[in-house]
Structures are given as C-alpha cells and as structure tokens.
Amino acid sequence: MTTSTHPTPSPFWRRWRKEAGRSALMWLIFLPLALIVVVPVLYMFSMAFTLEANQLKFPIEWIPNPVTTSNFVKIFVDPQLPIVRWFTNSLWIASLGTVVIIFLSTLSGYAFARLEFPGKGLLFSLLLFSLMIPAAVTLIPSFLLLRDLKLLNTYHAIWWPAAASVTGIFLMRQHFYAIPVELEDAARVDGADRFRIYWQICLPLVRGAIVALFIFSFLGLWNDLFWPLIVLSDRAALTLPVGLIVIQQGSYVQRGLAFAGAFIASVPVLVFYAFFQRKIIAGITTAGLAGR
Amino acid sequence: MTTTALPASTSLSNSRRWKTLRKQLPNYLFVLPHFFFFTVFLLYPIVRGLQISLFDWKIMLKEQKYIGLANYQALLNDKIFWEVLGNTAEFMVVTVIVNVILALLVAVGLKHKFFGSDALRVLFYAPGILSVSVIGIIGIRIWDTQIGILNYFVTTLLGGPRISWLGDPGIVVPALALTTVWWSFGFPMLVFIAGLHNIPEQLYEAAKIDGAGRLGTFRHITVPLIMPTMLFVVVTQFIAHMQVFAQPYIISGGGPGNASRSASMYLYETAWKFFRFGYASSISVVMAVVMIVVTVVLFSLMRRRTEY
Numbered sequence: 001m002t003t004s005t006h007p008t009p010s011p012f013w014r015r016w017r018k019e020a021g022r023s024a025l026m027w028l029i030f031l032p033l034a035l036i037v038v039v040p041v042l043y044m045f046s047m048a049f050t051l052e053a054n055q056l057k058f059p060i061e062w063i064p065n066p067v068t069t070s071n072f073v074k075i076f077v078d079p080q081l082p083i084v085r086w087f088t089n090s091l092w093i094a095s096l097g098t099v100v101i102i103f104l105s106t107l108s109g110y111a112f113a114r115l116e117f118p119g120k121g122l123l124f125s126l127l128l129f130s131l132m133i134p135a136a137v138t139l140i141p142s143f144l145l146l147r148d149l150k151l152l153n154t155y156h157a158i159w160w161p162a163a164a165s166v167t168g169i170f171l172m173r174q175h176f177y178a179i180p181v182e183l184e185d186a187a188r189v190d191g192a193d194r195f196r197i198y199w200q201i202c203l204p205l206v207r208g209a210i211v212a213l214f215i216f217s218f219l220g221l222w223n224d225l226f227w228p229l230i231v232l233s234d235r236a237a238l239t240l241p242v243g244l245i246v247i248q249q250g251s252y253v254q255r256g257l258a259f260a261g262a263f264i265a266s267v268p269v270l271v272f273y274a275f276f277q278r279k280i281i282a283g284i285t286t287a288g289l290a291g292r
Numbered sequence: 293m294t295t296t297a298l299p300a301s302t303s304l305s306n307s308r309r310w311k312t313l314r315k316q317l318p319n320y321l322f323v324l325p326h327f328f329f330f331t332v333f334l335l336y337p338i339v340r341g342l343q344i345s346l347f348d349w350k351i352m353l354k355e356q357k358y359i360g361l362a363n364y365q366a367l368l369n370d371k372i373f374w375e376v377l378g379n380t381a382e383f384m385v386v387t388v389i390v391n392v393i394l395a396l397l398v399a400v401g402l403k404h405k406f407f408g409s410d411a412l413r414v415l416f417y418a419p420g421i422l423s424v425s426v427i428g429i430i431g432i433r434i435w436d437t438q439i440g441i442l443n444y445f446v447t448t449l450l451g452g453p454r455i456s457w458l459g460d461p462g463i464v465v466p467a468l469a470l471t472t473v474w475w476s477f478g479f480p481m482l483v484f485i486a487g488l489h490n491i492p493e494q495l496y497e498a499a500k501i502d503g504a505g506r507l508g509t510f511r512h513i514t515v516p517l518i519m520p521t522m523l524f525v526v527v528t529q530f531i532a533h534m535q536v537f538a539q540p541y542i543i544s545g546g547g548p549g550n551a552s553r554s555a556s557m558y559l560y561e562t563a564w565k566f567f568r569f570g571y572a573s574s575i576s577v578v579m580a581v582v583m584i585v586v587t588v589v590l591f592s593l594m595r596r597r598t599e600y
Contacts, residue, residue, distance in 0.1 A: 037474065136576040
C-alpha cells in the first residue's frame with residue numbers, strides 16, 4: 001500500500017529534476033547580468049521610436065508614448081545626413097575589404113604552411129614583429145601617404161591598409177598545416193600544379209577557417225570608427241559609424257536622430273547575428289585565437 | 293681522387309640548388325600580393341613615423357623643419373601628455389581586470405550546459421557585435437546626470453540623489469571602463485570557455501574524490517590550468533584598451549578638463565585638430581615603446597607563473 005502512494009521516481013525524472021534545479025539556480029545567478037546587458041540596448045530601440053519632445057523625460061519613459069517613426073523620417077529626408085549612402089558605403093567597404101583580406105591571407109598563409117622559398121623564415125618573423133607594433137604609429141604616415149596618392153575619401157583608403165593586416169595569415173597558416181600532406185602529394189602525382197592544389201584541394205578543406213575570417217574581418221570593418229574618421233571627411237564618403245558621430249555632434253544635437261541612426265546601424269548586424277549565432281560565435285573564437 | 297671529386301660535387305650541388313630555386317621561384321607569387329600591402333601600409337609607415345617624429349612637421353608647410361629630438365623633449369615636459377597617459381593606464385587597468393574576472397566567472401558558469409546556457413552565451417556576446425559609435429551613443433545616456441539610465445535606478449530604486457558621473461574627474465574614467473566592459477567582456481568569455489574545455493575532466497573528478505570543494509578546485513585546478521589562455525587574453529586586451537579612443541571621444545569628450553582624455557585621443561587631436569604631425573608622431577612612438585615594453589614584461593611574468 002505504502003509503495004503505491006510513494007512511487008520511487010524513475011531515474012529519468014530524478015535526473016530531470018536535478019537538471020531543472022541546476023538550471024533555475026544558474027538563471028538566478030545570471031539574470032541580473034543578462035538584464036544589465038539587455039536593458040541599454042532595449043533603451044536604444046525605445047528611444048529611436050520616441051518623439052524628440054519626449055526624449056528628456058525623467059523618470060524614463062521605457063515604452064514610447066506615442067510610438068513614432070518621425071526620427072527615421074527626419075534622417076531620411078535630411079540631405080545633410082545621407083544615411084542610405086553611408087549604409088551602402090559601409091556595406092561595400094566591409095564586404096569587398098573582407099574578400100581582399102581572405103584572398104591575401106589564404107595565399108600567404110598557404111605559402112607559410114606548405115611551400116619553401118629562400119627568406120621564408122625572415123619574412124615570417126617580420127610578420128610576427130609587426131604584431132607588436134600598435135596601430136597608433138602607422139596612423140599619421142598612412143594618412144599622409146593616402147593623401148599624396150589622392151585616395152582620401154575613397155574606399156581605397158580603408159581597403160589598402162586593411163589588406164596589410166597579418167592576423168588572417170596566422171589563422172590560415174594554422175589550418176593549412178592541419179591538412180594531411182598525402183592529399184597534396186596525390187594531387188601532385190596526378191599532375192596538378194601548386195596553384196591548382198591551393199585553389200581546388202586546400203581551399204575547400206579550410207572552409208571553416210575562411211568563414212571565421214570572413215565574420216571577424218567583416219565585423220571589424222563594419223564597426224570600425226577610428227581609421228574611417230581619419231581618412232573620410234566628405235559627407236557622402238562616410239561609413240555608418242562615422243556618420244553616427246556626425247549626427248551625435250556638430251549642429252545635430254537632436255537626441256532622437258542619434259538613436260534612430262544607431263538603430264539603423266545595429267539592427268542589420270543583430271539580425272544577422274541572431275540567424276547565424278552558432279557560426280559567428282565559433283568564428284569569433286577561432287579567428288580571435290589566431291595570434292596565439 | 294677524392295680531392296678532385298670535391299669541386300665537381302659542389303658544382304653539381306650548385307646546379308641542383310639553382311634547379312630547386314627555379315622551382316621555388318613561383319612560390320613567391322603566393323606571398324607577394326600581401327607583402328606589397330604589408331610593406332606599403334605597415335613597414336614603411338613604421339619607419340616613416342619614426343622619421344616624422346624628428347621633424348616639426350606641419351601639414352600646410354612645403355618644407356619640413358628637422359628638429360632632432362626636440363619633440364620628445366617637449367613631450368617630457370608636456371603635463372597634459374603625462375595626465376593623458378595616466379588616464380589611459382587607469383582605463384586599461386580597470387577594463388582589463390574587470391573584463392578578465394567577469395569573463396572567467398561567467399565562462400566557468402556557462403561551461404557545463406544547462407537549460408538556456410547557449411542563449412546566455414549568445415546574449416553576453418551580443419553587445420560586442422555593435423559598433424563602438426553605437427556603444428558611445430548609448431553610453432552617453434547611461435551616465436547622463438539629468439535623464440540617464442543609471443540615475444533612473446539610483447533615484448527610483450535606491451531613492452538616492454542624481455549623481456554627476458561624467459562630471460566627476462574621479463569617476464569618469466572608471467565609468468568609461470565599465471561601459472567598455474559591458475561592450476566587450478563577451479570576447480574573453482568565449483576564449484575562456486574554449487580554454488576551460490581544454491582542461492581534462494579527469495582532473496576535476498580526481499579532485500572530487502579527494503574531497504576538494506568547489507572553491508578549492510577553482511583555485512587549484514581551474515586557475516593554474518587556464519593561465520596560458522589568461523596570458524593570451526591579458527596581452528590582447530592590454531593592447532586593445534591602451535589604444536582606447538572612441539569611448540572618451542564620444543561619451544565624455546575627454547572631460548571634465550582632461551580627466552578622461554586618452555592617449556589616442558590626444559594623438560588624434562594633436563594631428564587632426566591642431567595639425568602638428570611631428571609632435572603627434574612622437575606621441576605615437578612613445579605609446580608604442582610603452583606598449584612593447586609592457587607586453588614583453590607581461591609575457592615574462594606570466595610565463596614564470598605558468599611554469600609549475
């Protein structure tokens with residue numbers, strides 16, 4: 001009789017209960033941090049849809065009343081704030097710049113992993129040495145050089161210095177190393193030359209690292225402020241992060257506009273992030289560890 | 293016989309060397325494209341930067357005046373420069389310490405899966421996806437005295453007075469550092485999670501059998517074994533945060549006074565606001581020297597600690 005009133009829980013349920021308890025405890029610990037991370041971003045979304053007149057309300061009006069798109073309308077009609085142009089500039093700079101970085105890094109990374117040539121060791125130590133030098137030193141000479149080449153306010157002013165970056169080479173080199181040499185030998189016996197081996201055999205095998213480098217470089221170029229701020233000054237040539245500074249400072253002290261601009265700059269990357277979170281997290285980890 | 297054979301064999305090996313060199317020649321095509329940009333936009337600027345720092349370089353002049361080490365001499369006596377360097381160091385130290393501790397603790401919590409742990413990991417990295425300009429625009433309003441998010445909670449939840457966070461020279465740098473932590477702790481967290489997964493699980497099991505508590509295993513297993521990862525994180529974070537520019541530039545404008553002006557911001561203003569490129573170059577060289585020295589010291593310090 002007593003056994004029927006107190007049935008021993010099956011191992012499955014016992015485990016489930018233990019797991020649930022642990023999950024609840026972890027959420028209790030992490031919830032405050034999660035809120036701290038989320039609240040400012042939600043605040044930005046909310047302020048983007050808040051009337052200029054209500055921006056200064058205190059205590060804060062968390063849910064806009066009324067919800068308005070007037071900030072966005074104001075940005076889009078203002079010829080001084082060509083935000084669509086900024087958006088396309090950013091997109092062009094980030095995507096083509098990333099393609100260039102991937103092309104150069106895979107070529108060079110492959111050579112350092114697999115090919116022999118005189119001066120290879122010296123060249124590699126030069127690349128390592130350059131990792132130690134902070135970007136601050138190269139800012140002024142690179143700026144003067146681009147000015148003399150009449151390339152300020154063009155996409156080239158971002159692409160060319162980006163093409164010099166070395167982290168991608170270390171990342172690709174590591175991954176090319178991991179490919180079994182036998183694969184290449186087999187291809188060589190079949191009469192493939194070194195460029196075909198690189199292009200048709202090795203590149204497809206490091207697809208994961210290429211995706212990682214793509215994500216890392218794209219986000220870097222899309223989000224960068226300092227260098228674009230230095231080499232881009234024409235209103236039409238700006239990228240989104242620099243454009244946001246223009247909205248924020250100068251004669252545009254309208255607060256709603258800044259948040260609408262921030263919204264436009266953030267939502268595409270956040271949506272992209274939400275869709276490809278697993279790939280992006282893996283990619284950031286892989287690429288971020290490249291210099292190790 | 294043997295002596296006569298020798299030159300023949302060297303000439304043979306010489307011709308063979310020529311042959312392998314000819315075979316290796318196309319390999320340069322792989323490294324050449326990158327090396328071109330690397331030379332023009334990295335190697336050359338480094339040398340050129342050193343050179344410009346020896347001139348009284350002003351952008352509108354046709355002929356630049358060589359002044360030797362005068363820029364560096366002026367820098368030694370430049371009170372603002374030392375203040376700015378101090379601010380940058382303070383910002384870096386607070387950011388790196390809080391970032392590393394927070395990231396490691398969160399990584400330990402998220403290492404073993406639980407319901408929603410992947411979602412939390414994605415969430416904690418999310419601010420890192422945003423541009424620093426966006427972080428700046430949000431940051432202004434986090435710390436605003438009149439209408440800020442923080443003061444909202446201080447006044448409504450705690451019933452305290454509004455605090456002038458960015459107006460206080462003692463608070464402004466830590467405030468910028470905490471904003472940066474909010475933006476960037478996700479990356480070291482990801483790196484630590486990867487590092488924690490490399491620690492063999494048997495060690496924890498052995499410690500459990502030996503009756504070690506949670507704190508004990510953390511101190512005696514996790515911390516020492518995560519040290520190589522820690523070294524990587526600390527060095528990369530140090531290099532990144534010593535060059536901080538956007539946060540003070542957007543959020544506090546370097547103020548009050550110069551209380552939150554960073555070295556990069558001072559460099560930027562010297563060059564692109566006052567057009568003193570020579571002086572700005574000497575600032576960048578000093579920054580580079582400081583950073584290289586500290587990186588080397590960090591490496592040797594942490595190396596010693598990881599050998600046990």
